[in-house]
Every structure is written in structure tokens, then in C-alpha cells.
Amino acid sequence: MNTLLITATDTDAGKTVLTTALAAYWQKYFPQRSWGIMKPIQSGIGDREWYQNLFTLEQSAQEITPLYFQAPLAPPLAAVQENRQVDLAVVWQVLSELRSRRDFLLVEALGGLGSPVTEELTVADLAAEWRLPTVLVVPVRLGAIAQAVANVALARQTRVNLKGIVLNCVQPRSDAQIADWTPPDLVQSLTNTPVLGCLPYLENRTDLDKLAQVASNLDLERLLS
Template sequence: MKKSLLIAGTDTNVGKTVLTSALISYWQTYYLSKSLGVLKPIQTGKGDRELYHEYFPLNQSLEEINPLQFEAPLAPPVAAELEGKIVDLKLVWSQFCQLQKNRDFVLVEGLGGLGSPVTDELTVADLARDWHLPTILVVPVRLGAIAQAVANVALARQKGVSLQGLVLNCVQPCSPQDIEQLTPIHLIESLTQIPILGILPYLEVPTDREKLSEIASNLNLEIIFS
């Protein structure tokens, strides 16, 4: 089994948090004898770390879930500069190593897309490569998603990211016809040569752990967790 996994996206607001929450719920339902750690390396604004801390029994403080947080919901280097701070990746790396040491598995949720800046020099893709993180890419079911998927996969290859697969996410209610027309699986797999591991339906309540575990069970978890 992998020791860690990065949940990345083609862009912001594409469903990384939904997929991460679904995998947490599934793990805590079926891997009761094994411990899970969750890491949001950098957060700008509020949201993810508070959600994970409130809704999931992780036995982690807010700082252990998210060691680096900035108030403005902007790219980390921009948000840090507004506060007169720097993006201290040593702090983040230290927390990641601590979780890897103490937990059987670590889920890492990225920010933005693979090309999103982490510092003035590094992107999320650089972090995935440097930290040797197997990566799942979330692709939203919406117009333009095919091009975003192709571009992000190309960047992953260029940077040397170990991309395991893609997961489609319905960011709004969508029918099978919507999925076929906006994100046709055969076309995306043909263009990227990366397997699609499943589809996340739209969730009105993205904190229902039973439902989250159920939708995770419909993904190709053998690739995700193997």
C-alpha cells in the first residue's frame, strides 16, 4: 500500500475537498485497524482545515491538519506577502514527515490546480514531485474540463509527477448525458493516456460521512490505495 496520496485538481473549486472527504470516510469505515492522517499543507482563507477538524475524528489539531494558513483567499505567495510573511515549506515538510512517521497513511489535499503557485518558484506539481507523492487529479464535469485535464496531465508529465488516475466530479447536479457530453471518459482517457477511476455525484450535503463513504466505494480504490 502507498504511504501517502496527493489529491490535486485541474483548478480551484473542482472537488478536491469532496474527494478527500470521501476517502477519509471510506478509510474510517473500512480500515479501522489502521490510522489515517490528513494534511492541507497550505490554506488561504478559511474552509478545508476547519471542515476536516469538525466533521472527522482525525485526532489532529487544526495546526497538524494545516500548518500554514493565510487569511486572504489568494495564491499563497500573494497572501503571504500581504501579511508580511513567507511561505515556509520547511514547516509544512516537517508536519508531513511527522504524519508519515505516526500514521499508516496520509492524505494530502493540494490547492488550486497542479500549476498553482506554492511559492514564487514552485507549483503544486513541483511539490508533488519533490515529496514523491502519488497523485490523483480531480476533473470537474463542466465545459472546458477536457482542455484543463489535458493541460494538467501534460504538466504532470513535464514535472515528473506520479499521476495515478483521474476522478470526475459533478460540481453541480448532472445527468449521464451531461457527463458524456462535457467530460466523455473515452476521449479524456485517449487524450491523456491516464485512467479515469470513477465519477463523484453532486452532493447537496458534502459532510454526510455515510454517503461520502458510499460514493468512494464506487471508485477504483485498488489503484487509489494499493
Template sequence: MLLISSTDTEAGKTALTATLAAYGRKYRPQQNWGILKPIQCGNGDREFYSRVFDRSIEDINPIYLAAPLAPPIAAAQAGTNIELGVAWQALQRMRQQYDFVLVEGIGGLGTPLTAELVVADLAREWRLPTVLVVPVKLGAIGLAVANVALAKHYNVQLRGIVLNCPEPLSDAEIANFAPAELIQSLTSTPVLGCLPYLPNLEDLDLLAAAAANLELEVLLPNLAYGGRQVRV
């Protein structure tokens, strides 16, 4: 399992999740990959994954709230409560059905799930190895430092950072906005690669090729790379 979290909304969680899923489909067809979006507020991710990876919305997303707001606010507007046990049960079912499960978080590590819990609480309590997606833009260094500190405070099993280009950027711009060596030095956390700008997240060949930019052996250390299935 792997939790894909980030610094904030629109940072690139869906891009990384889709990249890994496309890579698995193309290069590890002997393995069955699942995608879980435990909570979704508003339309978007679950519909995308269902369409592109041929999964049922019910399989992908156990808790849905109509308002595109933070979960406790969306739940309050809907007159309901968020029952994280429902999402936990969905994860356990997926662990039995799939060889590997990609769990896409909501918002960033500090995004509230309830009035008492944030995404980092879920990562810790569910013991989910986590990758932090940091968007390449002005301020990326500070975002990385703050969110790694948050992950350490909550004892999240952080495997590393993946940088993501939300728009076309030159190598010089990437180096200026999000220098990997400086981020690693400041956070004591490895940068596991940088996703280029992906103009079409429904192009599975493009997504699978983008995985070459990532240190998959670190990002997915228990995954079979020699054709042997390993359940993690």
C-alpha cells in the same frame, strides 16, 4: 500517501479527500487515516476536516494565511514568507503517526506556492503519488489534457484522474462534458471513476458510499484490502 490535486480551485479536491477519509473510517477502521492540508489561504478546508473528522486544526494545517489568495500573494500581504520546510516536517510526523495520509493540495497543479514553485513542484520533490480531480463541466476535456501535460512535464507520479460533479448532472450530461474514454485516449491516463454530486460533505455515510464509484485498488494500490495494515 496520496496527493489530491486538481485542475483549479473548487474542482472537487475536498469532496474526494473527504470521500476517501470517510471510506477509510467506515470500511477500514483498523487503519489510522491522516489528513494534511499543507497550506491554506483563508478559511474553509481545515475547519471542515477538523469538525467532521475530529482532528485538530494544527494537525491538519501547518501553514495558514488569512487572505483567500494565491499563497505568495497572501504571504506578501501578511508580510511573511512561506517556509515549505514546515509543511514537509508536518508530513513526516504524520507518516509516523498514521497508516495512510491524504494530502490535499491548494488550487490546481499549476497554482503557485512561492514565487519560484508551483504545486506540481511539491508533488515531484516530495515524491507524492497524485490524483487529478477534474470537474465535470463544459471544458473538462481540455482541462484534463492541459493538466495531465503539466503533470508529465513536472514528472509527477500521476495515478489517474477522478471526475467530480460539482452540481447534479444526468448520465448523458456527464458523458457529453467529460467522456472517460476520450479523456483517457487523449491523456494516456486512466480515469478512476466519477464522484456524483455530494450535497452534504458532512454526511459520512453518503461520502463512504460514493467511494464505490472509484477504482480504489488503483487509486490506493498499497492499501490493505483484506484487513492487514500496510504503511505507505
């Protein structure tokens, strides 16, 4: 597997943190192998600029984000404001070209699995149609178990190749809070999906050594196989 789609239960769940951590890990431990990052569709300033500032990527801005809209809205709504269309053929072409030139490609989805990509398709539909191995980020907070169950059900319905779940501390969380709000055994039991680890809250998300370290604590063998 040389491509991994990082999606989540919803916005601000931790997709960017996990993507950054995996990129830092790959850069640190596999310096001789090529890798890349994609944010296929972006609405408003955000992740593309983050990756450009944090990493030296041998990719053009269009190769990082083939479709870029100004308004921070769902792509079909942002496209209407600019009298444009969400042209997935452009995204697929860039994705295919990058995969052919990279040993490993991280693809950060927009929003959650149920987020609209076009007026007809969600992130889950795209992950399934393009056969992208996928990891689901679940934030450690009240209500997260129900979100995990619902999103895994959507993944199954659309036949997404879901590799597992990664929990993410969106705020500082104690071990007791993690155990109370997102107990890994219960999440695994209810979703029948492996929990591959938990990312701690990171105050400094530009510390690449620390990011690589927290990524190494995940079950990477299962995630990247």
C-alpha cells in the same frame, strides 16, 4: 503507498469532496487503522475548519495545516500581506512526521496543479519534488477535457506520479451530460491516464455513509496501490 495528494485542474473542482469521501471510506472500512488529513497551506477560512468539524482527528490545527494565511489569496501573495514567507521546510517536517505515524495520509493541495505555492514553485513542482502519489480531480463541465489534457501535460513535464483522474459533478449532472462533457474513454485516450470513476453531485456533503459509498465505487485498488 500511505500518502495520496489530491489535486485538481483548478479551484472548486472537487478536491475537498474527494478527500472527504476517501477519509469517510477509510474511517468506515478500516476503523482499526490510523489515518490523517493535511491541507499543507491554506489561505483564508475553509478546508481545515471543514475537516475539524466533520471528523474527530487526532491532529492539532498545525498538523492539519502547517502554514495558514488570513487573506484568501495565492500563498506567495498572502504571505506578503503578513510580512511572512512560505516556509516549505515547516510543511515538509509535519508531513514527514504524520506519514511516520499514520497508516494512510490524505493531502489536499491548494488550487490546481499549476497553482503557485511560492514565487518559484507550483503544486506540480512540489508533488514531484516530494514524490507524492497524486490524483487529479476534473470537474464535469464544458471545457473540462481541455483542462484535463493541459494538467496531465504539466504533470508529465514535472514528473508527477499521477495515479489517475477522478471526475466530479460540481453540479447535478445527467449521464448524458457526463458522456457529452467528460466522456471517460476520450479523457483516458487524450491523456493516456486512467479515469478511476466519477463522483456524483452530493447535496449533503456531511453524510459520511454516503461519502464512503461513493468512494467505494471508484477504482480504489489502482488509486491506493
